[in-house]
Amino acid sequence: MSKLALTIDGKSIQTAEGQTVLSAARENGIHIPTLCYHPRTKQAGKCRLCVVEVEGLPGLRVSCSLEAKTGMVVRTNTEQVIETRKMIIELYLSNGKHNCLACEANGACELQDAAYRLGIDKPAFPEIPKDKPYDDSCPMIIRDMNKCIQCYRCIEACNSIAVNDVLDMGFRGSSMTVVCDTDKPMGKSSCVVCGECVQLCPTGALTEKKAVGKGRAWEMKTIKTTCGYCGVGCQLDLHVKDNRIIKVTGAENTAPNYGSLCVKGRFGYDYVHSPERLKSPLIKKDGKFEEVSWDEALDFVAGRLTEIKDKYGPGAIVGIGCARSTNESNYVMMKFMRAVIGTNNVDHCART
Ligand code: SF4
Ligand code: SF4
Ligand code: SF4
Incomplete structure:
Protein backbone atom coordinates (compact mmCIF):
# COMPACT_ATOMS: atom_id res chain seq x y z
CA MET A 1 0.00 0.00 0.00
CA SER A 2 1.39 3.39 -0.93
CA LYS A 3 2.27 5.87 1.80
CA LEU A 4 1.13 9.47 2.18
CA ALA A 5 3.36 12.18 3.64
CA LEU A 6 1.87 15.01 5.70
CA THR A 7 2.83 17.34 8.53
CA ILE A 8 1.08 17.37 11.89
CA ASP A 9 2.18 19.93 14.49
CA GLY A 10 5.40 20.48 12.58
CA LYS A 11 6.25 16.77 12.53
CA SER A 12 6.64 15.06 9.15
CA ILE A 13 4.77 11.79 9.21
CA GLN A 14 3.84 8.99 6.86
CA THR A 15 0.61 7.09 6.85
CA ALA A 16 -1.23 4.57 4.69
CA GLU A 17 -3.70 5.67 2.04
CA GLY A 18 -7.27 5.84 3.34
CA GLN A 19 -6.27 6.77 6.91
CA THR A 20 -7.92 9.68 8.65
CA VAL A 21 -5.96 12.58 10.10
CA LEU A 22 -6.93 11.32 13.58
CA SER A 23 -5.53 7.84 12.94
CA ALA A 24 -2.39 9.25 11.34
CA ALA A 25 -1.83 11.49 14.38
CA ARG A 26 -2.43 8.67 16.88
CA GLU A 27 -0.13 6.30 15.01
CA ASN A 28 2.58 8.88 15.47
CA GLY A 29 1.98 9.57 19.16
CA ILE A 30 0.13 12.89 18.66
CA HIS A 31 -2.82 13.15 21.03
CA ILE A 32 -6.12 14.45 19.65
CA PRO A 33 -9.01 14.05 22.13
CA THR A 34 -12.21 12.27 21.09
CA LEU A 35 -15.44 11.24 22.78
CA CYS A 36 -17.52 9.63 20.03
CA TYR A 37 -14.72 7.93 18.09
CA HIS A 38 -13.71 4.45 19.20
CA PRO A 39 -11.44 2.23 17.12
CA ARG A 40 -13.98 -0.61 17.26
CA THR A 41 -17.10 1.32 16.29
CA LYS A 42 -15.40 3.74 13.92
CA GLN A 43 -18.57 5.83 14.28
CA ALA A 44 -17.33 9.37 14.07
CA GLY A 45 -18.19 13.02 13.53
CA LYS A 46 -20.62 13.39 16.43
CA CYS A 47 -18.78 15.09 19.30
CA ARG A 48 -16.53 17.44 17.24
CA LEU A 49 -13.87 17.35 19.97
CA CYS A 50 -11.22 16.20 17.51
CA VAL A 51 -11.27 19.44 15.49
CA VAL A 52 -7.98 20.57 13.95
CA GLU A 53 -6.77 23.37 11.69
CA VAL A 54 -5.67 22.41 8.18
CA GLU A 55 -3.68 24.91 6.13
CA GLY A 56 -5.68 26.07 3.11
CA LEU A 57 -9.03 24.73 4.36
CA PRO A 58 -11.61 27.09 5.87
CA GLY A 59 -12.67 26.82 9.53
CA LEU A 60 -11.88 23.81 11.70
CA ARG A 61 -12.06 20.26 10.42
CA VAL A 62 -13.18 17.12 12.21
CA SER A 63 -10.06 14.92 12.16
CA CYS A 64 -11.86 11.59 12.74
CA SER A 65 -13.61 11.84 9.39
CA LEU A 66 -11.01 13.83 7.43
CA GLU A 67 -8.98 11.68 5.07
CA ALA A 68 -5.24 12.27 5.28
CA LYS A 69 -3.74 13.59 2.05
CA THR A 70 -0.16 14.07 0.92
CA GLY A 71 1.10 17.61 1.58
CA MET A 72 -1.50 18.40 4.27
CA VAL A 73 -0.30 20.69 7.05
CA VAL A 74 -2.34 20.05 10.22
CA ARG A 75 -2.26 21.85 13.57
CA THR A 76 -3.93 20.13 16.52
CA ASN A 77 -3.39 22.59 19.36
CA THR A 78 -3.77 26.20 18.19
CA GLU A 79 -5.63 28.70 20.35
CA GLN A 80 -8.74 28.43 18.16
CA VAL A 81 -8.70 24.63 18.40
CA ILE A 82 -8.32 24.65 22.19
CA GLU A 83 -11.03 27.29 22.69
CA THR A 84 -13.43 25.32 20.49
CA ARG A 85 -12.76 22.11 22.40
CA LYS A 86 -13.32 23.90 25.68
CA MET A 87 -16.66 25.22 24.51
CA ILE A 88 -17.74 21.74 23.35
CA ILE A 89 -16.93 20.25 26.76
CA GLU A 90 -18.60 23.16 28.58
CA LEU A 91 -21.76 22.62 26.56
CA TYR A 92 -21.71 18.90 27.37
CA LEU A 93 -21.24 19.59 31.06
CA SER A 94 -24.06 22.13 31.21
CA ASN A 95 -26.43 19.96 29.18
CA GLY A 96 -26.83 17.12 31.65
CA LYS A 97 -26.57 16.23 35.31
CA HIS A 98 -22.88 15.77 35.98
CA ASN A 99 -22.05 15.31 39.62
CA CYS A 100 -18.67 13.62 39.39
CA LEU A 101 -18.40 13.16 43.18
CA ALA A 102 -21.27 10.69 43.21
CA CYS A 103 -20.73 9.19 39.76
CA GLU A 104 -19.56 5.61 39.30
CA ALA A 105 -17.50 6.67 36.30
CA ASN A 106 -15.40 9.15 38.30
CA GLY A 107 -11.77 8.45 37.40
CA ALA A 108 -12.65 6.44 34.30
CA CYS A 109 -14.82 8.97 32.46
CA GLU A 110 -13.61 10.31 29.14
CA LEU A 111 -15.72 13.48 29.48
CA GLN A 112 -14.25 14.23 32.91
CA ASP A 113 -10.79 13.48 31.57
CA ALA A 114 -11.23 15.84 28.61
CA ALA A 115 -12.45 18.61 30.94
CA TYR A 116 -9.43 18.08 33.19
CA ARG A 117 -6.94 18.13 30.32
CA LEU A 118 -8.48 21.34 28.97
CA GLY A 119 -8.33 22.97 32.41
CA ILE A 120 -12.08 23.50 32.69
CA ASP A 121 -12.95 24.52 36.22
CA LYS A 122 -16.65 25.35 35.99
CA PRO A 123 -18.80 25.29 32.82
CA ALA A 124 -19.29 28.81 31.47
CA PHE A 125 -22.95 28.11 30.67
CA PRO A 126 -25.90 27.67 33.03
CA GLU A 127 -27.04 24.09 33.49
CA SER A 274 -18.61 -18.52 46.07
CA PRO A 275 -18.00 -20.42 49.33
CA GLU A 276 -19.57 -23.45 47.61
CA ARG A 277 -16.91 -23.51 44.90
CA LEU A 278 -14.91 -26.75 44.68
CA LYS A 279 -11.26 -26.01 45.25
CA SER A 280 -9.87 -29.55 45.42
CA PRO A 281 -10.92 -32.95 44.03
CA LEU A 282 -13.40 -35.11 45.95
CA ILE A 283 -13.41 -38.91 46.27
CA LYS A 284 -16.35 -40.77 47.74
CA LYS A 285 -15.18 -42.77 50.76
CA ASP A 286 -17.67 -44.81 52.80
CA GLY A 287 -20.54 -43.13 50.94
CA LYS A 288 -19.33 -39.57 51.63
CA PHE A 289 -17.29 -37.17 49.47
CA GLU A 290 -13.92 -36.24 50.94
CA GLU A 291 -11.45 -33.60 49.76
CA VAL A 292 -8.23 -35.19 48.52
CA SER A 293 -4.98 -34.02 46.89
CA TRP A 294 -4.63 -33.94 43.10
CA ASP A 295 -2.02 -36.75 43.30
CA GLU A 296 -4.46 -39.01 45.16
CA ALA A 297 -7.31 -38.16 42.76
CA LEU A 298 -5.23 -38.79 39.63
CA ASP A 299 -3.82 -42.08 41.03
CA PHE A 300 -7.37 -43.17 41.82
CA VAL A 301 -8.66 -42.39 38.31
CA ALA A 302 -5.65 -44.05 36.63
CA GLY A 303 -6.11 -47.15 38.81
CA ARG A 304 -9.83 -47.46 38.05
CA LEU A 305 -9.33 -46.97 34.29
CA THR A 306 -6.64 -49.67 34.26
CA GLU A 307 -8.84 -52.02 36.26
CA ILE A 308 -11.85 -51.53 33.91
CA LYS A 309 -9.72 -51.85 30.79
CA ASP A 310 -8.08 -55.08 32.05
CA LYS A 311 -11.39 -56.62 33.08
CA TYR A 312 -13.77 -55.50 30.28
CA GLY A 313 -11.52 -54.21 27.49
CA PRO A 314 -11.02 -50.63 26.20
CA GLY A 315 -14.49 -50.62 24.58
CA ALA A 316 -16.01 -50.36 28.06
CA ILE A 317 -14.59 -46.87 28.46
CA VAL A 318 -16.03 -43.65 26.93
CA GLY A 319 -14.52 -40.17 26.84
CA ILE A 320 -16.90 -37.17 26.71
CA GLY A 321 -15.30 -33.81 25.91
CA CYS A 322 -16.46 -30.62 27.60
CA ALA A 323 -17.71 -27.49 25.81
CA ARG A 324 -16.12 -25.36 28.53
CA SER A 325 -12.66 -26.72 27.83
CA THR A 326 -10.35 -25.31 25.21
CA ASN A 327 -9.94 -27.02 21.85
CA GLU A 328 -6.45 -28.02 22.97
CA SER A 329 -7.77 -29.77 26.12
CA ASN A 330 -10.41 -31.59 24.08
CA TYR A 331 -7.75 -32.67 21.60
CA VAL A 332 -5.61 -34.06 24.42
CA MET A 333 -8.61 -35.94 25.85
CA MET A 334 -9.39 -37.44 22.44
CA LYS A 335 -5.74 -38.44 21.94
CA PHE A 336 -5.62 -39.99 25.42
CA MET A 337 -8.72 -42.10 24.75
CA ARG A 338 -7.51 -43.35 21.37
CA ALA A 339 -3.77 -43.75 21.99
CA VAL A 340 -3.60 -44.63 25.69
CA ILE A 341 -6.91 -46.31 26.49
CA GLY A 342 -7.25 -47.74 22.99
CA THR A 343 -10.88 -46.89 22.24
CA ASN A 344 -12.63 -44.74 19.65
CA ASN A 345 -15.51 -44.09 22.05
CA VAL A 346 -15.07 -40.31 22.01
CA ASP A 347 -17.87 -37.75 22.03
CA HIS A 348 -18.58 -34.16 23.05
CA CYS A 349 -21.33 -32.72 25.23
CA ALA A 350 -22.11 -29.97 22.69
CA ARG A 351 -23.30 -32.64 20.23
CA THR A 352 -26.21 -33.81 22.37
S1 SF4 B 1 -22.76 8.63 26.31
FE1 SF4 B 1 -23.01 6.44 26.63
S2 SF4 B 1 -25.24 6.14 26.62
FE2 SF4 B 1 -24.84 8.15 25.68
S3 SF4 B 1 -24.74 7.75 23.47
FE3 SF4 B 1 -22.64 7.68 24.29
S4 SF4 B 1 -22.32 5.49 24.71
FE4 SF4 B 1 -24.53 5.80 24.51
S1 SF4 C 1 -26.31 -4.99 26.65
FE1 SF4 C 1 -28.25 -4.92 25.49
S2 SF4 C 1 -28.35 -2.83 24.72
FE2 SF4 C 1 -26.21 -3.18 25.36
S3 SF4 C 1 -25.15 -3.88 23.49
FE3 SF4 C 1 -25.86 -5.73 24.55
S4 SF4 C 1 -27.88 -6.17 23.67
FE4 SF4 C 1 -27.38 -4.06 23.13
S1 SF4 D 1 -17.70 11.30 35.90
FE1 SF4 D 1 -18.29 11.81 33.78
S2 SF4 D 1 -20.39 11.04 33.51
FE2 SF4 D 1 -19.93 11.07 35.70
S3 SF4 D 1 -20.73 13.03 36.38
FE3 SF4 D 1 -18.56 13.35 35.92
S4 SF4 D 1 -18.48 14.01 33.79
FE4 SF4 D 1 -20.52 13.17 34.15
Whole structure:
Protein backbone atom coordinates (compact mmCIF):
# COMPACT_ATOMS: atom_id res chain seq x y z
CA MET A 1 0.00 0.00 0.00
CA SER A 2 1.39 3.39 -0.93
CA LYS A 3 2.27 5.87 1.80
CA LEU A 4 1.13 9.47 2.18
CA ALA A 5 3.36 12.18 3.64
CA LEU A 6 1.87 15.01 5.70
CA THR A 7 2.83 17.34 8.53
CA ILE A 8 1.08 17.37 11.89
CA ASP A 9 2.18 19.93 14.49
CA GLY A 10 5.40 20.48 12.58
CA LYS A 11 6.25 16.77 12.53
CA SER A 12 6.64 15.06 9.15
CA ILE A 13 4.77 11.79 9.21
CA GLN A 14 3.84 8.99 6.86
CA THR A 15 0.61 7.09 6.85
CA ALA A 16 -1.23 4.57 4.69
CA GLU A 17 -3.70 5.67 2.04
CA GLY A 18 -7.27 5.84 3.34
CA GLN A 19 -6.27 6.77 6.91
CA THR A 20 -7.92 9.68 8.65
CA VAL A 21 -5.96 12.58 10.10
CA LEU A 22 -6.93 11.32 13.58
CA SER A 23 -5.53 7.84 12.94
CA ALA A 24 -2.39 9.25 11.34
CA ALA A 25 -1.83 11.49 14.38
CA ARG A 26 -2.43 8.67 16.88
CA GLU A 27 -0.13 6.30 15.01
CA ASN A 28 2.58 8.88 15.47
CA GLY A 29 1.98 9.57 19.16
CA ILE A 30 0.13 12.89 18.66
CA HIS A 31 -2.82 13.15 21.03
CA ILE A 32 -6.12 14.45 19.65
CA PRO A 33 -9.01 14.05 22.13
CA THR A 34 -12.21 12.27 21.09
CA LEU A 35 -15.44 11.24 22.78
CA CYS A 36 -17.52 9.63 20.03
CA TYR A 37 -14.72 7.93 18.09
CA HIS A 38 -13.71 4.45 19.20
CA PRO A 39 -11.44 2.23 17.12
CA ARG A 40 -13.98 -0.61 17.26
CA THR A 41 -17.10 1.32 16.29
CA LYS A 42 -15.40 3.74 13.92
CA GLN A 43 -18.57 5.83 14.28
CA ALA A 44 -17.33 9.37 14.07
CA GLY A 45 -18.19 13.02 13.53
CA LYS A 46 -20.62 13.39 16.43
CA CYS A 47 -18.78 15.09 19.30
CA ARG A 48 -16.53 17.44 17.24
CA LEU A 49 -13.87 17.35 19.97
CA CYS A 50 -11.22 16.20 17.51
CA VAL A 51 -11.27 19.44 15.49
CA VAL A 52 -7.98 20.57 13.95
CA GLU A 53 -6.77 23.37 11.69
CA VAL A 54 -5.67 22.41 8.18
CA GLU A 55 -3.68 24.91 6.13
CA GLY A 56 -5.68 26.07 3.11
CA LEU A 57 -9.03 24.73 4.36
CA PRO A 58 -11.61 27.09 5.87
CA GLY A 59 -12.67 26.82 9.53
CA LEU A 60 -11.88 23.81 11.70
CA ARG A 61 -12.06 20.26 10.42
CA VAL A 62 -13.18 17.12 12.21
CA SER A 63 -10.06 14.92 12.16
CA CYS A 64 -11.86 11.59 12.74
CA SER A 65 -13.61 11.84 9.39
CA LEU A 66 -11.01 13.83 7.43
CA GLU A 67 -8.98 11.68 5.07
CA ALA A 68 -5.24 12.27 5.28
CA LYS A 69 -3.74 13.59 2.05
CA THR A 70 -0.16 14.07 0.92
CA GLY A 71 1.10 17.61 1.58
CA MET A 72 -1.50 18.40 4.27
CA VAL A 73 -0.30 20.69 7.05
CA VAL A 74 -2.34 20.05 10.22
CA ARG A 75 -2.26 21.85 13.57
CA THR A 76 -3.93 20.13 16.52
CA ASN A 77 -3.39 22.59 19.36
CA THR A 78 -3.77 26.20 18.19
CA GLU A 79 -5.63 28.70 20.35
CA GLN A 80 -8.74 28.43 18.16
CA VAL A 81 -8.70 24.63 18.40
CA ILE A 82 -8.32 24.65 22.19
CA GLU A 83 -11.03 27.29 22.69
CA THR A 84 -13.43 25.32 20.49
CA ARG A 85 -12.76 22.11 22.40
CA LYS A 86 -13.32 23.90 25.68
CA MET A 87 -16.66 25.22 24.51
CA ILE A 88 -17.74 21.74 23.35
CA ILE A 89 -16.93 20.25 26.76
CA GLU A 90 -18.60 23.16 28.58
CA LEU A 91 -21.76 22.62 26.56
CA TYR A 92 -21.71 18.90 27.37
CA LEU A 93 -21.24 19.59 31.06
CA SER A 94 -24.06 22.13 31.21
CA ASN A 95 -26.43 19.96 29.18
CA GLY A 96 -26.83 17.12 31.65
CA LYS A 97 -26.57 16.23 35.31
CA HIS A 98 -22.88 15.77 35.98
CA ASN A 99 -22.05 15.31 39.62
CA CYS A 100 -18.67 13.62 39.39
CA LEU A 101 -18.40 13.16 43.18
CA ALA A 102 -21.27 10.69 43.21
CA CYS A 103 -20.73 9.19 39.76
CA GLU A 104 -19.56 5.61 39.30
CA ALA A 105 -17.50 6.67 36.30
CA ASN A 106 -15.40 9.15 38.30
CA GLY A 107 -11.77 8.45 37.40
CA ALA A 108 -12.65 6.44 34.30
CA CYS A 109 -14.82 8.97 32.46
CA GLU A 110 -13.61 10.31 29.14
CA LEU A 111 -15.72 13.48 29.48
CA GLN A 112 -14.25 14.23 32.91
CA ASP A 113 -10.79 13.48 31.57
CA ALA A 114 -11.23 15.84 28.61
CA ALA A 115 -12.45 18.61 30.94
CA TYR A 116 -9.43 18.08 33.19
CA ARG A 117 -6.94 18.13 30.32
CA LEU A 118 -8.48 21.34 28.97
CA GLY A 119 -8.33 22.97 32.41
CA ILE A 120 -12.08 23.50 32.69
CA ASP A 121 -12.95 24.52 36.22
CA LYS A 122 -16.65 25.35 35.99
CA PRO A 123 -18.80 25.29 32.82
CA ALA A 124 -19.29 28.81 31.47
CA PHE A 125 -22.95 28.11 30.67
CA PRO A 126 -25.90 27.67 33.03
CA GLU A 127 -27.04 24.09 33.49
CA ILE A 128 -29.86 23.06 31.17
CA PRO A 129 -32.07 20.92 33.43
CA LYS A 130 -32.36 17.32 32.30
CA ASP A 131 -34.62 14.89 34.05
CA LYS A 132 -34.52 11.65 32.17
CA PRO A 133 -35.79 8.63 34.12
CA TYR A 134 -33.14 6.53 35.84
CA ASP A 135 -33.46 3.04 34.34
CA ASP A 136 -32.35 0.21 36.61
CA SER A 137 -34.82 -2.33 35.21
CA CYS A 138 -32.01 -4.50 33.81
CA PRO A 139 -30.47 -6.89 36.35
CA MET A 140 -26.92 -6.01 35.29
CA ILE A 141 -26.89 -2.51 33.73
CA ILE A 142 -27.96 0.92 34.98
CA ARG A 143 -28.85 3.60 32.43
CA ASP A 144 -28.71 7.25 33.44
CA MET A 145 -29.40 9.25 30.31
CA ASN A 146 -28.81 12.49 32.22
CA LYS A 147 -25.11 11.72 31.81
CA CYS A 148 -25.41 10.76 28.14
CA ILE A 149 -23.52 12.91 25.64
CA GLN A 150 -25.21 11.33 22.60
CA CYS A 151 -21.98 10.05 21.17
CA TYR A 152 -23.70 7.04 19.50
CA ARG A 153 -21.00 4.61 20.64
CA CYS A 154 -23.50 2.37 22.47
CA ILE A 155 -25.78 2.31 19.43
CA GLU A 156 -22.92 1.28 17.17
CA ALA A 157 -21.74 -1.26 19.76
CA CYS A 158 -25.19 -2.85 20.00
CA ASN A 159 -26.07 -2.77 16.31
CA SER A 160 -22.76 -3.19 14.49
CA ILE A 161 -20.55 -5.13 16.92
CA ALA A 162 -22.95 -7.25 18.99
CA VAL A 163 -25.55 -7.15 16.18
CA ASN A 164 -28.44 -7.13 18.63
CA ASP A 165 -30.26 -4.06 17.22
CA VAL A 166 -31.70 -2.96 20.54
CA LEU A 167 -30.48 0.63 20.81
CA ASP A 168 -31.24 3.67 18.71
CA MET A 169 -31.55 7.43 19.10
CA GLY A 170 -35.15 8.41 19.77
CA PHE A 171 -37.15 11.64 19.88
CA ARG A 172 -36.12 15.06 18.55
CA GLY A 173 -34.37 18.24 19.66
CA SER A 174 -33.68 18.56 23.37
CA SER A 175 -35.76 15.42 24.04
CA MET A 176 -33.41 13.30 21.94
CA THR A 177 -32.12 10.31 23.88
CA VAL A 178 -30.90 6.75 23.41
CA VAL A 179 -33.83 4.31 23.53
CA CYS A 180 -34.11 0.54 23.89
CA ASP A 181 -36.45 -0.86 21.20
CA THR A 182 -39.47 1.49 21.13
CA ASP A 183 -38.40 3.35 24.29
CA LYS A 184 -38.86 0.42 26.66
CA PRO A 185 -37.06 0.07 29.99
CA MET A 186 -33.88 -1.89 29.27
CA GLY A 187 -35.02 -4.83 31.42
CA LYS A 188 -38.20 -5.16 29.37
CA SER A 189 -36.54 -4.71 25.98
CA SER A 190 -34.96 -7.25 23.63
CA CYS A 191 -31.54 -6.56 25.23
CA VAL A 192 -29.55 -9.76 25.77
CA VAL A 193 -27.34 -8.11 28.43
CA CYS A 194 -24.07 -8.62 26.61
CA GLY A 195 -22.79 -5.33 28.05
CA GLU A 196 -21.04 -4.25 24.86
CA CYS A 197 -22.71 -0.83 25.16
CA VAL A 198 -21.47 -0.38 28.74
CA GLN A 199 -17.90 -1.15 27.80
CA LEU A 200 -17.85 1.48 25.06
CA CYS A 201 -19.80 4.25 26.85
CA PRO A 202 -17.34 7.08 27.54
CA THR A 203 -19.28 8.46 30.53
CA GLY A 204 -21.29 7.26 33.53
CA ALA A 205 -24.48 7.01 31.45
CA LEU A 206 -24.17 3.20 31.38
CA THR A 207 -22.73 1.34 34.35
CA GLU A 208 -22.38 -2.21 35.63
CA LYS A 209 -24.93 -2.59 38.43
CA LYS A 210 -22.91 -5.08 40.48
CA ALA A 211 -19.92 -2.70 40.60
CA VAL A 212 -21.83 0.26 42.06
CA GLY A 213 -20.19 1.55 45.24
CA LYS A 214 -17.56 -1.20 45.22
CA GLY A 215 -14.54 0.93 44.32
CA ARG A 216 -13.01 3.65 42.20
CA ALA A 217 -11.08 2.97 39.01
CA TRP A 218 -7.78 4.00 40.62
CA GLU A 219 -8.30 1.55 43.51
CA MET A 220 -8.54 -1.45 41.19
CA LYS A 221 -5.84 -3.37 39.43
CA THR A 222 -6.51 -5.01 36.07
CA ILE A 223 -5.69 -8.67 35.60
CA LYS A 224 -5.91 -10.23 32.17
CA THR A 225 -7.22 -13.79 32.04
CA THR A 226 -9.12 -16.26 29.87
CA CYS A 227 -12.85 -16.77 30.34
CA GLY A 228 -13.63 -20.18 31.80
CA TYR A 229 -17.14 -20.55 30.40
CA CYS A 230 -16.52 -22.00 26.95
CA GLY A 231 -13.88 -23.10 24.51
CA VAL A 232 -13.70 -19.81 22.57
CA GLY A 233 -11.17 -18.51 25.07
CA CYS A 234 -12.25 -14.85 25.22
CA GLN A 235 -9.73 -12.58 26.93
CA LEU A 236 -11.02 -10.78 30.00
CA ASP A 237 -9.77 -7.87 32.07
CA LEU A 238 -10.70 -8.50 35.70
CA HIS A 239 -10.96 -5.26 37.70
CA VAL A 240 -9.89 -6.37 41.15
CA LYS A 241 -9.88 -4.60 44.51
CA ASP A 242 -8.81 -6.25 47.77
CA ASN A 243 -8.56 -9.56 45.92
CA ARG A 244 -12.20 -9.46 44.83
CA ILE A 245 -13.53 -9.01 41.30
CA ILE A 246 -15.46 -5.74 41.08
CA LYS A 247 -16.24 -5.94 37.37
CA VAL A 248 -15.14 -7.62 34.15
CA THR A 249 -14.50 -6.06 30.75
CA GLY A 250 -13.40 -7.63 27.47
CA ALA A 251 -9.69 -7.14 26.74
CA GLU A 252 -9.47 -4.65 23.87
CA ASN A 253 -7.11 -5.31 20.93
CA THR A 254 -6.77 -8.99 21.85
CA ALA A 255 -7.89 -12.05 19.90
CA PRO A 256 -10.24 -13.83 19.76
CA ASN A 257 -12.89 -11.45 21.13
CA TYR A 258 -11.27 -7.99 20.71
CA GLY A 259 -13.19 -6.54 23.67
CA SER A 260 -16.56 -8.23 23.13
CA LEU A 261 -18.05 -10.66 25.66
CA CYS A 262 -21.29 -12.54 26.21
CA VAL A 263 -23.47 -12.11 29.27
CA LYS A 264 -21.79 -14.99 31.12
CA GLY A 265 -18.23 -13.85 30.53
CA ARG A 266 -18.97 -10.26 31.50
CA PHE A 267 -21.40 -10.62 34.38
CA GLY A 268 -21.22 -14.24 35.54
CA TYR A 269 -18.22 -14.01 37.86
CA ASP A 270 -19.92 -14.50 41.25
CA TYR A 271 -18.89 -18.15 41.29
CA VAL A 272 -15.25 -17.13 41.68
CA HIS A 273 -15.86 -16.01 45.26
CA SER A 274 -18.61 -18.52 46.07
CA PRO A 275 -18.00 -20.42 49.33
CA GLU A 276 -19.57 -23.45 47.61
CA ARG A 277 -16.91 -23.51 44.90
CA LEU A 278 -14.91 -26.75 44.68
CA LYS A 279 -11.26 -26.01 45.25
CA SER A 280 -9.87 -29.55 45.42
CA PRO A 281 -10.92 -32.95 44.03
CA LEU A 282 -13.40 -35.11 45.95
CA ILE A 283 -13.41 -38.91 46.27
CA LYS A 284 -16.35 -40.77 47.74
CA LYS A 285 -15.18 -42.77 50.76
CA ASP A 286 -17.67 -44.81 52.80
CA GLY A 287 -20.54 -43.13 50.94
CA LYS A 288 -19.33 -39.57 51.63
CA PHE A 289 -17.29 -37.17 49.47
CA GLU A 290 -13.92 -36.24 50.94
CA GLU A 291 -11.45 -33.60 49.76
CA VAL A 292 -8.23 -35.19 48.52
CA SER A 293 -4.98 -34.02 46.89
CA TRP A 294 -4.63 -33.94 43.10
CA ASP A 295 -2.02 -36.75 43.30
CA GLU A 296 -4.46 -39.01 45.16
CA ALA A 297 -7.31 -38.16 42.76
CA LEU A 298 -5.23 -38.79 39.63
CA ASP A 299 -3.82 -42.08 41.03
CA PHE A 300 -7.37 -43.17 41.82
CA VAL A 301 -8.66 -42.39 38.31
CA ALA A 302 -5.65 -44.05 36.63
CA GLY A 303 -6.11 -47.15 38.81
CA ARG A 304 -9.83 -47.46 38.05
CA LEU A 305 -9.33 -46.97 34.29
CA THR A 306 -6.64 -49.67 34.26
CA GLU A 307 -8.84 -52.02 36.26
CA ILE A 308 -11.85 -51.53 33.91
CA LYS A 309 -9.72 -51.85 30.79
CA ASP A 310 -8.08 -55.08 32.05
CA LYS A 311 -11.39 -56.62 33.08
CA TYR A 312 -13.77 -55.50 30.28
CA GLY A 313 -11.52 -54.21 27.49
CA PRO A 314 -11.02 -50.63 26.20
CA GLY A 315 -14.49 -50.62 24.58
CA ALA A 316 -16.01 -50.36 28.06
CA ILE A 317 -14.59 -46.87 28.46
CA VAL A 318 -16.03 -43.65 26.93
CA GLY A 319 -14.52 -40.17 26.84
CA ILE A 320 -16.90 -37.17 26.71
CA GLY A 321 -15.30 -33.81 25.91
CA CYS A 322 -16.46 -30.62 27.60
CA ALA A 323 -17.71 -27.49 25.81
CA ARG A 324 -16.12 -25.36 28.53
CA SER A 325 -12.66 -26.72 27.83
CA THR A 326 -10.35 -25.31 25.21
CA ASN A 327 -9.94 -27.02 21.85
CA GLU A 328 -6.45 -28.02 22.97
CA SER A 329 -7.77 -29.77 26.12
CA ASN A 330 -10.41 -31.59 24.08
CA TYR A 331 -7.75 -32.67 21.60
CA VAL A 332 -5.61 -34.06 24.42
CA MET A 333 -8.61 -35.94 25.85
CA MET A 334 -9.39 -37.44 22.44
CA LYS A 335 -5.74 -38.44 21.94
CA PHE A 336 -5.62 -39.99 25.42
CA MET A 337 -8.72 -42.10 24.75
CA ARG A 338 -7.51 -43.35 21.37
CA ALA A 339 -3.77 -43.75 21.99
CA VAL A 340 -3.60 -44.63 25.69
CA ILE A 341 -6.91 -46.31 26.49
CA GLY A 342 -7.25 -47.74 22.99
CA THR A 343 -10.88 -46.89 22.24
CA ASN A 344 -12.63 -44.74 19.65
CA ASN A 345 -15.51 -44.09 22.05
CA VAL A 346 -15.07 -40.31 22.01
CA ASP A 347 -17.87 -37.75 22.03
CA HIS A 348 -18.58 -34.16 23.05
CA CYS A 349 -21.33 -32.72 25.23
CA ALA A 350 -22.11 -29.97 22.69
CA ARG A 351 -23.30 -32.64 20.23
CA THR A 352 -26.21 -33.81 22.37
S1 SF4 B 1 -20.39 11.04 33.51
FE1 SF4 B 1 -18.29 11.81 33.78
S2 SF4 B 1 -18.48 14.01 33.79
FE2 SF4 B 1 -20.52 13.17 34.15
S3 SF4 B 1 -20.73 13.03 36.38
FE3 SF4 B 1 -19.93 11.07 35.70
S4 SF4 B 1 -17.70 11.30 35.90
FE4 SF4 B 1 -18.56 13.35 35.92
S1 SF4 C 1 -26.31 -4.99 26.65
FE1 SF4 C 1 -25.86 -5.73 24.55
S2 SF4 C 1 -27.88 -6.17 23.67
FE2 SF4 C 1 -28.25 -4.92 25.49
S3 SF4 C 1 -28.35 -2.83 24.72
FE3 SF4 C 1 -26.21 -3.18 25.36
S4 SF4 C 1 -25.15 -3.88 23.49
FE4 SF4 C 1 -27.38 -4.06 23.13
S1 SF4 D 1 -25.24 6.14 26.62
FE1 SF4 D 1 -23.01 6.44 26.63
S2 SF4 D 1 -22.32 5.49 24.71
FE2 SF4 D 1 -24.53 5.80 24.51
S3 SF4 D 1 -24.74 7.75 23.47
FE3 SF4 D 1 -24.84 8.15 25.68
S4 SF4 D 1 -22.76 8.63 26.31
FE4 SF4 D 1 -22.64 7.68 24.29
